[in-house]
Amino acid sequence: MSVILETVGLEKSFDAVVAAHNINIRIHAGEVVGVIGSNGAGKTTFVNMVTGYLTPTAGQILFHREDIAGMPTREITKMGICRSFQIPQLFPELTVLDNVLIALTIARRGKRGWLRPAIDAGLTQDAMDLLARFHIEEHAHKLTTTLAQGVRKLVDIAMATVAQPRLLFLDEPTSGVSAEEKMSFMATLIDALKATDTSVLFIEHDMELIEAFAPRCIAFYEGTILADAPTSQVLENDKVREFVIGAEFHRSADDDAQNDMQKGA
Numbered sequence: 001m002s003v004i005l006e007t008v009g010l011e012k013s014f015d016a017v018v019a020a021h022n023i024n025i026r027i028h029a030g031e032v033v034g035v036i037g038s039n040g041a042g043k044t045t046f047v048n049m050v051t052g053y054l055t056p057t058a059g060q061i062l063f064h065r066e067d068i069a070g071m072p073t074r075e076i077t078k079m080g081i082c083r084s085f086q087i088p089q090l091f092p093e094l095t096v097l098d099n100v101l102i103a104l105t106i107a108r109r110g111k112r113g114w115l116r117p118a119i120d121a122g123l124t125q126d127a128m129d130l131l132a133r134f135h136i137e138e139h140a141h142k143l144t145t146t147l148a149q150g151v152r153k154l155v156d157i158a159m160a161t162v163a164q165p166r167l168l169f170l171d172e173p174t175s176g177v178s179a180e181e182k183m184s185f186m187a188t189l190i191d192a193l194k195a196t197d198t199s200v201l202f203i204e205h206d207m208e209l210i211e212a213f214a215p216r217c218i219a220f221y222e223g224t225i226l227a228d229a230p231t232s233q234v235l236e237n238d239k240v241r242e243f244v245i246g247a248e249f250h251r252s253a254d255d256d257a258q259n260d261m262q263k264g265a
């Protein structure tokens, strides 16, 4: 498998806070990689640097061997790196199909393109094909505000793929998706992305999902990489168990306690 992304000695500081220190990562074409780490470990800072939302303090980000560190997000997107956010970025007053049509039009014709009134049948067919790949075509004519959270997230991620990225970052794709739906949601998502051979890095706090869907896992801790190996090895690693999985266990216990308090338990 060829390397599509390589970071070399990547660093990011915010005044005295070192959010990323000596991050060296290689991602191969078509790879699915899970990213874990407790709050403040540096996961988002890493993704923000690669996608152009933050300029690194030092180091290189090589995409197909070209250094993209510090390039504007728009340029990086054009080159083939896209992302989705924890909260879906959809136009609430439009249908699913209209949202996808706008995203497709911008991806193909540039920002001013969506001002053109004509949406041809070919574009609509492409939008429906995209929805079908994510198994959400039945929702095409619904307003996005009426959708269940899992469907909204699939629409959002489908839209993040209109520019046919070679590398896609997903920030907690299952946040807000119900516990019962998480597995099937991820299966649909990963199948759809594998069909186009897109490399995927997804940040996730649920270790069951990491185990089920990421053959490789990168664990962040205090701005550094604690482990980067096949997922079964990473999840067995003593330091990962102590500093990442242990912290996640306490985090979810705190969440449960807070939910109980809100419910008046």
Ligand SMILES: Nc1ncnc2c1ncn2[C@@H]1O[C@H](COP(=O)(O)OP(=O)(O)OP(=O)(O)O)[C@@H](O)[C@H]1O
Pocket: 014, 017, 018, 019, 037, 038, 039, 040, 041, 042, 043, 044, 045, 046, 220
């Ligand atoms: N814009 C910023 N200004 C100052 N400090 C920041 C900024 N962004 C991140 N940090 C700090 O950098 C460190 C890493 O944060 P980051 O958001 O990357 O962690 P994370 O692993 O994504 O955490 P979470 O799971 O909570 O999103 C933290 O100490 C955070 O407070």
